Amino acid sequence: MIYIVTALPCEASPIVRKYGLKRDSCRHFPLYRGDGMCLIVSGVGKMSAAIATAYLLAYDTGLGQTGGEKGLAIINIGVCGAFHQRYPIGTPLLVNKVIDHETGNQYFPDILIEHPFEEGSLETYNHVVRQEDVLSGRVEPQADLADMEASGFFQAASRFLSPHQIYIIKVIGDYLDVVDFDRQRVAHCISGIMGLLDGFIKGVEGLCRVEGDVLTPDERQQLEKVKKSLRLTVTQSHQLMDAARRYKLRTGRQLPDLTEFTQTQIKVKAEGKKAFERIRRLLLYE
Amino acid sequence: MSKFSHIYIEERATNYPVAQQVLKRFSDSKRVIIRHYKDVFNRPHQDFRRQKASTKLILAVKPEPFLYPGPEVCESFGNQNFYYTSPILNCIYDCHYCYLQGLYPSANIVIFVNIEDFFGAVDRQLEGGTLYLCPSYDTDLLALEGIVPYASRWIEFAGTRQGLRMELRTKSANYGAIAHLKPVEQVILAWSLSPGEVAQRYERLAPTLKARLSAIKAALQDGWQVRLCFEPLLKVDNWQQIYGKFLDEVFSIVPAERVFDANIGVFRMNKEQFKRISRLRSDTDVFAFPTVCREGGVVTYEDEEEMREFFYRHLSRYLPQERIYG
Known part of the structure; x- marks a missing residue:
């Protein structure tokens, strides 16, 4: 523009x-x-x-x-x-x-x-x-x-x-x-x-053209669902996006399937934290 | 737009011989007179990546201080009174991992034209005892020798000063620019080296490993003290194999017995700089590996120790342990 x-x-x-x-x-x-x-x-x-x-x-x-x-x-x-x-x-x-x-x-x-x-x-x-x-x-x-x-x-x-x-x-x-x-x-x-x-x-x-995000729109959408269903805090949300981008840069692959986490219904905060830690490890070490 | 299409000149810098020399060298560049280099260099919201594609020169006069205590993350090689100085800010190379991207708000290159004032500060420091000085940390003086001959100026200066020990760090293969100088006992020429494939992928615009090794060989033949800086060691696929073969290649060309010393440094960076740069660089995987923040706010790989040990073990096959630092 x-x-x-x-x-x-x-x-x-x-x-x-x-x-x-x-x-x-x-x-x-x-x-x-x-x-x-x-x-x-x-x-x-x-x-x-x-x-x-x-x-x-x-x-x-x-x-x-x-x-x-x-x-x-x-x-x-x-x-x-x-x-x-x-x-x-x-x-x-x-x-x-x-x-x-x-x-x-x-x-x-x-x-x-x-x-x-x-x-x-x-x-x-x-x-x-x-x-x-x-x-x-x-x-x-x-x-x-x-x-x-x-x-x-x-x-x-x-x-x-x-x-x-x-x-x-x-x-x-x-x-x-x-x-x-x-x-x-x-x-x-x-x-x-x-x-x-x-x-x-x-x-x-x-x-001045905007450089494209390493995450595709579908991946961003999936991550938004994960954030919502796990009720992540703002800091955790930033960490999730950061880990996802690093995963793609490091492996050159599409993000792994995170559907499991989009369907999880979190009742207590500790459950969300645990699930978040699982995703983080998956993205950082796979 | 071509590099150095514009030269910004502080009013008070105009009459310095160094400024005149640079302006003569780039007579076609547009000249813009400025009051203070920070009016250009420190502007808000500058885009480091885009500026890197069309770097400008800024000629300025540096006020005091000229010398800074050596940072914790840098190796002092057993020297006391470790200081660094920055007669030039920024570099012509574009290494993915370079900390300057997070240190400075601009990719433009600032040349401080009052080099004599830097020398004066060194002399004042030497009155109090010995000094170990690194003038090529926040830049690469040898790479810029064709623009401003500061590498040779510093070498000539160091050659006349007792108690001064100086390291000139570089990735340049431009040894020819200083080959006419007599080797100086006070000066160590220090080459940063990375495996060929790592240099090709992450050290944009820097000379190939082969070119750097040829420069080292020539410097050793001429009698210079040469330091090999194996840093930053970067995480790449099959890093053990790549870095093992790399050392074999280095010492097939460089006679190990003539190397002054060497240091090992796994990729590490100040936490704030790491955060800033990793946001800027979505085009590289350098910042994508699992990292930890160590004491003192330094970010490095989680398995930094393993990498260092591996490399140390291999390097020990070529150099005695007392000549390996880091």
């Missing part, structure tokens, strides 16, 4: 169109869904980006309940300003370092896959940065790019995900010289990277 966070509707619209995403009934944010993708429009600013990102990851994915999910990634996509003119307008950059201007904190996504983008650093500000701010010395740039969302996005996302699951792609929209904000121009910038973005997303999906 790929989650995308944009600040503005005009940044979202080319992505919504390209992937045929449909508007969700979410009351809190503009949210769009499609096949294996979900996009949220956060609004401008790092606080808004953090709130939207946390909302998406905590509630939409159920990470709040399960405490971890590896088969997903989240990408912040938007336009930004560039402090220098090394790259032309419309150039997409994959951010390898985010600096929060107000706190000075730095954040680093893990870039583990080949990608088609230039890379650069990005500084997130609480306010719009203009050329005159830099020229007058009011702003001393620490990075290649400036935006207003990335640090909030990254902080929120990294509470839930690994750094290889968090990406920031910024398209150079201006050199801090914008006079009138032009939605069409922003949308055009994002449209221009859709081909590259598509390939990148496929790479990210491949990297």
Whole structure:
């Protein structure tokens, strides 16, 4: 599953169109869904980006309940300003370092896959940065790019995900010289990277694919039955799953038939403990 | 993505000669300036396995302390004042059983560029007496010699210090990188060895047994003191047969009478590290055999003693008992 966070509707619209995403009934944010993708429009600013990102990851994915999910990634996509003119307008950059201007904190996504983008650093500000701010010395740039969302996005996302699951792609929209904000121009910038973005997303999906459990669904089901019928404690349940996985890794065989234990009706705790010990020995020593 | 595609550099590390040398060696790598290596190395929720497929370099300046007392689980070989130091964190090899996977939050390799500060700390320690030092525990210096020549730097340094005894532990076959150096009395080159089939299965990216034995033979011929480290002994099908034949193979190439000493260590690990790594590694059976937790929180095989006895008995056929440790 790929989650995308944009600040503005005009940044979202080319992505919504390209992937045929449909508007969700979410009351809190503009949210769009499609096949294996979900996009949220956060609004401008790092606080808004953090709130939207946390909302998406905590509630939409159920990470709040399960405490971890590896088969997903989240990408912040938007336009930004560039402090220098090394790259032309419309150039997409994959951010390898985010600096929060107000706190000075730095954040680093893990870039583990080949990608088609230039890379650069990005500084997130609480306010719009203009050329005159830099020229007058009011702003001393620490990075290649400036935006207003990335640090909030990254902080929120990294509470839930690994750094290889968090990406920031910024398209150079201006050199801090914008006079009138032009939605069409922003949308055009994002449209221009859709081909590259598509390939990148496929790479990210491949990297973040969940590795299969050594236990098959049938085996897990059987073990659940054993836990229930033997009324195992939480610790015993963990030990049972651990012993089952070790059995498979060690022997390379399917789990032995545990039906006998799924049909046992435990009346006193000691019986369960005894049966559990029998299974444990069977799995560890057979 | 290729190894070392990115180099993270602490601002204060940039001007050190070692940093300049590494940056020159990897001139195509993307450079990212960082404030402190822990901002990258200690990030939460890093995926060690995935990072191992695209390891990055981090160049940093190590603050004190530089020397740490030798851990209980490591053999001191009868030496007093046993210390280890870590001029590099992590390794280029990817051994299934490696404790570094549970020790560090990241698979990225940290090179501390202020090597002179490490040497200074050793000198201060030597003022108080002798020192037995292992600088290649949390890494493999010889394997990384092509990236940063720390194995040779440490050898050259040790050669000029009285009272210092140094073990350079490695799995590398890269002996050629230090073959130009004159053997140093204070230095023991220590090779970790496993049977060919064990190395092939569990020591990913490390040289074959044959390559390591050739390196040992060359080092012995040049007059180096060589230690053979038979650890970790791993549980595999027919382990008695495999480990018996393994010793025959080792000593068919390595002249036993010229080996300085050897040690035996059955697979063992700190309890917390064992727990952490066994959760990470569902692709190996290394952690799947029956284990016990011994005093001091060290996890090892239930039949550790039997394995050790077996191996000791066989090794005693080649080496006198006073040269076997562990």
